[in-house]
Structure formats: C-alpha cells, structure tokens
Amino acid sequence: MRKTLTTLQTMRNQGEKIAVLTCYDASFASMMEANGVDVLLVGDSLGMVIQGRATTLPVTIEQMAYHVACVASGSQQAFIVADMPFGTSQVSPRETFAYAVQLMAAGAHMVKIEGGEEMADTVQFLSTRGIPVCGHIGLTPQSVHQLGGYRVQGKGDAAAQKLLRDALALQQAGAGIVLMEAIPAALATEVTAKLAVPTIGIGAGAACSGQVLVVYDMLGIYPGKKARFVKDFMPGAGSIAQAVANYVAEVKSGAFPAQEHCF
Ligand SMILES: Nc1nc(=O)c2c([nH]1)NC[C@@H]1CN(c3ccc(C(=O)N[C@@H](CCC(=O)O)C(=O)O)cc3)CN21
Ligand SMILES: CC(C)C(=O)C(=O)O
Numbered sequence: 503m504r505k506t507l508t509t510l511q512t513m514r515n516q517g518e519k520i521a522v523l524t525c526y527d528a529s530f531a532s533m534m535e536a537n538g539v540d541v542l543l544v545g546d547s548l549g550m551v552i553q554g555r556a557t558t559l560p561v562t563i564e565q566m567a568y569h570v571a572c573v574a575s576g577s578q579q580a581f582i583v584a585d586m587p588f589g590t591s592q593v594s595p596r597e598t599f600a601y602a603v604q605l606m607a608a609g610a611h612m613v614k615i616e617g618g619e620e621m622a623d624t625v626q627f628l629s630t631r632g633i634p635v636c637g638h639i640g641l642t643p644q645s646v647h648q649l650g651g652y653r654v655q656g657k658g659d660a661a662a663q664k665l666l667r668d669a670l671a672l673q674q675a676g677a678g679i680v681l682m683e684a685i686p687a688a689l690a691t692e693v694t695a696k697l698a699v700p701t702i703g704i705g706a707g708a709a710c711s712g713q714v715l716v717v718y719d720m721l722g723i724y725p726g727k728k729a730r731f732v733k734d735f736m737p738g739a740g741s742i743a744q745a746v747a748n749y750v751a752e753v754k755s756g757a758f759p760a761q762e763h764c765f
C-alpha cells in the first residue's frame with residue numbers, strides 16, 4: 503500500500519521515525535522502498551549531485567518534473583516529495599500553484615518550498631487547493647548567496663525565536679510537514695515539541711520526527727566538502743542496498759544522527 507501524508511502523521515504520533523532519502527531516478531526509487539525508505543525526496547540538490555553545478559539555483563521546473571516522473575515510475579510504496587526549484591515559489595501564489603501542478607502531474611504527492619513566515623500565503627494558497635506542502639526552514643540553499651554560504655542557522659536567541667515563529671506560521675498556513683536544515687539540535691527539539699505535524703531534520707538533531715540525507719552523501723560518492731551532518735553508510739555495508747537498509751535501521755532506532763552529526 504502506498505504511504506500517504508496520513509501514514510506519516512500516524513508515524514509521528516506513534517513515535518516511529520520517518521526515514522527519508524533524496525532520489526532522482528526509477529532504479530534507486532525501487533531499491534530504496536524495497537529497503538524501507540518511507541519518503542523519496544526529489545531534491546533540487548540534483549543540480550549539485552547530478553548536474554555538477556556549484557549550487558541548486560540553476561535547476562529548472564522541467565528538470566524537476568523529469569526526475570519526479572523517473573522516481574514515480576520506479577515507486578509503488580513511498581510518499582514522493584518534490585522540491586520547488588529556485589524561482590518557482592518566490593513568485594505569486596497563483597504562479598507558484600501553476601508550477602506545483604507540473605510536479606504533481608509528474609507524480610509528486612507533495613511539494614517542498616524553502617522559506618518561513620514569508621511563504622505562509624503561498625503555502626495556504628496551495629494547501630487549500632489540494633496540494634500538500636512541506637515547508638523548509640533553517641539553512642535554505644536557494645538563499646545561499648544571501649546567507650553567505652552553507653552555514654548553520656538559528657544560532658542565538660533572536661534567530662531561534664524567528665525559526666520557531668516560521669515553523670508555527672507554516673503549520674498554521676497548512677504545511678503538512680516542516681523540514682529543518684542545519685540548526686542547533688536543541689532548537690529542532692523545541693520546534694518538534696511545539697508542532698503537531700511531523701518534522702524532518704538534516705543537521706537538526708535526533709529529536710525530529712524523521713531524518714533525510716542526500717543519497718550520494720550517504721553512499722560516499724559526492725566529491726564536494728562533506729557537511730557535519732553527513733554519514734557515509736557504505737563502509738561495512740557490502741552493497742548499496744545494504745547501506746540504505748542500515749540507514750533506515752539507524753534512523754528508526756535513533757542511532758542516526760549521533761552527536762558528531764549535530765550542531
Ligand atoms: N550533496 C549535497 N548534500 C547536501 O546536503 C546538500 C546539497 N548537496 N546541496 C544543497 C544543500 C547544500 N547543503 C549543505 C552544504 C554544505 C554544508 C556545510 O558544509 N555546512 C558546514 C557548516 C559550517 C558552519 O556553519 O560553521 C558543516 O560543517 O556542516 C551544509 C549544507 C545541503 N544540501
Ligand atoms: C537536502 C534536502 C533537504 C533538499 O532540499 C534537497 O535534496 O534538495
């Protein structure tokens with residue numbers, strides 16, 4: 503049976519951790535869900551890991567739709583989330599809706615939008631018209647040039663309060679999931695406790711309802727600088743499928759992320 507947003511909400515309510523990996527093609531999709539991955543995230547990180555670009559900014563809606571269709575073709579069980587690429591959610595809610603439709607038509611079950619309170623109107627516009635939305639706060643890579651690099655966010659009292667406000671505003675606007683990237687673990691713990699919807703973390707500590715990694719990071723084949731939150735699951739695994747199975751097991755048990763992966 504296909505996992506749905508309701509499945510993920512039930513997992514969160516019952517304390518079962520949600521295992522998420524990025525996925526860009528049919529073969530990985532099939533292998534990942536056979537090894538217990540709950541959610542496949544078609545991330546705009548594909549601009550960096552598939553296309554070899556320096557940032558996620560050049561990724562287009564056509565490229566995202568293509569990879570969503572590839573993943574959907576190989577998937578029968580997972581919940582499929584697709585990133586709205588740069589330039590498609592920073593416009594009016596109506597224009598954003600039209601772009602989101604392209605990803606939903608390609609086979610996504612939810613779209614992910616970077617940003618907090620300032621995206622609330624857009625999140626509400628989509629979620630009241632049948633498109634489930636995941637908010638993405640903390641380190642938002644589409645704003646890398648404004649952030650001055652891929653830096654930890656939410657440090658200090660003012661930034662922490664703002665992140666909490668952003669999370670609550672997204673939930674209030676109808677976001678079904680809130681993803682938090684590269685923030686102090688203590689802050690993600692507080693946000694997760696204050697939200698009713700599931701939280702997914704990447705570099706956000708072990709208290710989140712679920713965890714996500716870029717698949718090529720957890721397979722140790724991304725040539726760039728390794729972020730603190732990355733764990734290579736290949737050593738000792740013997741196969742890619744076993745590495746994915748070990749990732750799922752460590753997310754479910756709470757063994758991943760460990761202190762060394764957290765801020
Ligand atoms: N391969 C890959 N993995 C990712 O996790 C990822 C992408 N690509 N592309 C889009 C963004 C960019 N991301 C990144 C990239 C680097 C760091 C990083 O090196 N962070 C430093 C923080 C340093 C600091 O704030 O002091 C680290 O040490 O982890 C974090 C997130 C996350 N996303
Ligand atoms: C790293 C995750 C959260 C993402 O947004 C992506 O893969 O693009």
Ligand SMILES: [Mg+2]
Pocket residue numbers: 545546547558585643
């Ligand atoms: Mg992304």
